[in-house]
Each structure stands twice: as structure tokens, then as C-alpha cells.
Amino acid sequence: MSTDDNAPGTSPGASAGEPGIAGEAQDTQAEVAGHSQSGAVDRPYSEYLLVADNVVAGYVPEVNILTGCCLTLGDGEIVAVIGPNGAGKSTLIKTIFGLIPVRSGAVALRGTSITGLAAHELVEHGVGYVPQSQNIFPSLTIEENLEMGAFLRPELVKSRFDVVAGLFPLLGDRRKAKAGSLSGGERQMVAMGRALMMDPSVLLLDEPTAGLSPLYQDEVFQRVREINSIGVSIIMVEQNARRCLQIADRGYVLDQGHNAYTGTGEGLLQDPNVVELYLGTLAKT
């Protein structure tokens, strides 16, 4: 698809000249490598690896949970999404991944619209997703869980298993163990490993450290950095906001379904408004 078709302002619900939600977002941080300080999508979609532009979505008819969310992901970035409970963080990730219909706005990958594609099509396009909960098959072994991750391309299983076992040695060492017998932290490794089986270029992680011991939280953050260092760009939703912003290139604070603050991870950590409103109660370290 031509990127001209996807120029900012041409998506449904985003009319040129109107500030939209982006105009309401707080300009707290300097622009970072082509990503706008307001959170608005103000460049052609082709300049981003992934973009969600003015996305409106919800579950119940006529009730919008996302009321015009914008998010951009650059090649090689880790982008944090933080915000209070019920802000719409999971909804944003699920909408990007095609699990919830986009009511207006657009989602694009490498300049091509992926708005309205189903989740399995997103996987074929190189997007991996690790849900917030119920993200493994407990009755299957670790090996079988990982195989399920590549069921669309079985020829990848062997080579990808080796890559994933390199990142998560536990998964190789205990490949015959039932996933249901593992600890919460180990299950999270299985879930992340499974999402990596299709060799994604984008990984969407929804609260990967939730409910884990501090030791496993450390491990998850470390693995996220390693996964990123081998070329996977990452959008990571976290309640553990401070930790997440520490490893993120950029971050978005969502509140009540729209962008509240946007900036570098470091900039958001130092922003007094963000600290007062969002990091005081959310920070766990």
C-alpha cells in the first residue's frame, strides 16, 4: 500500500487542522529521533516501524475505551506504556494486535495499514503478542508451547527453538516439563519464548512482570533488554512503571483512554507531574 494513503490526518476520525487528542497531550519532553513530543503522529506512517494513530476502540457498542490514542514505535526501540488501572493499556495493545476492532483511526506497520487485520495475520507480518494473563497452555510441555508459537510456519520450529533456548536456557533444559508445573516467572519465560518463535520484528508485552517475585521481575527486564538487543522492537505495558521507564527509550502515559504524557523514559521519570500523578503509587522500586 502506498504510504501516501496513510498520511497523518487522512485516517477516519483524524481530520487535518483539528488538534484532536494529540493537542490535549502534555508537551513535556524533547522530540526523540523523529517521534513527536506531544504524542501526535505528525509524520508519514512509513517513518515509523509501527504506528497507532488516533485510535478509538472499545468492547461494548457505543462505549469507547480508547478515545483517540496515539503511539509510535521506531526500529530498535523499547517503548513503555504506563498508566493507572483501567486506563486502557491492555485495550491499546489488543487493538494494535487486531483482537479488538478499530472504530476509527489507523494502525500501520512499516507504512502499510494493518488496521482491521486479524491477530494471526499480524503474527505473519512479524508482530508477536504476550497477553497479560492466560498466556501459556498449562497441559502442554514447554517444547509443545514453543511449537505452538510457530504453528503458522512449522519449518521455523527447529531453528527458532535454538534461538529461544539461547535466550531462556531454562526452556531448553526443561523442554519436556509440563508448562503447568512451572512457577509464575518460568511461565512468563514460556509465554515470551512462544511469541519469539515466529521471529517477530515487533513484540507486544502486556505486564510481563505482574505477580512475579522480585528476582523474576529482574530477569524479565533483563530478558526484555536482550530480546531488544537482538533486533526486536518492543512495546511494553507495565505496572512496574519506574523500572519500565528505566529501560525504555520512550514512554507513554495513558489515562482514561488517551495520551496524558509522552517523552523519553528518562524524561518521564524526571517529570514532576508524571512522578506526582503516576509514579508515586505505581512505582514499585
Ligand SMILES: Nc1ncnc2c1ncn2[C@@H]1O[C@H](COP(=O)(O)OP(=O)(O)OP(=O)(O)O)[C@@H](O)[C@H]1O
Ligand atoms: N472484555 C471487556 N469487556 C468490557 N469492558 C472491558 C473489557 N476489558 C476491559 N474492559 C474495560 O476497559 C477499560 C480499560 O481496561 P484495560 O484492561 O485496557 O485497562 P488497563 O490499563 O490494561 O488496566 P490494568 O492496569 O488493570 O491492566 C476498563 O474500564 C475495563 O473495565
Ligand SMILES: [Mg+2]
Ligand atoms: Mg491491563
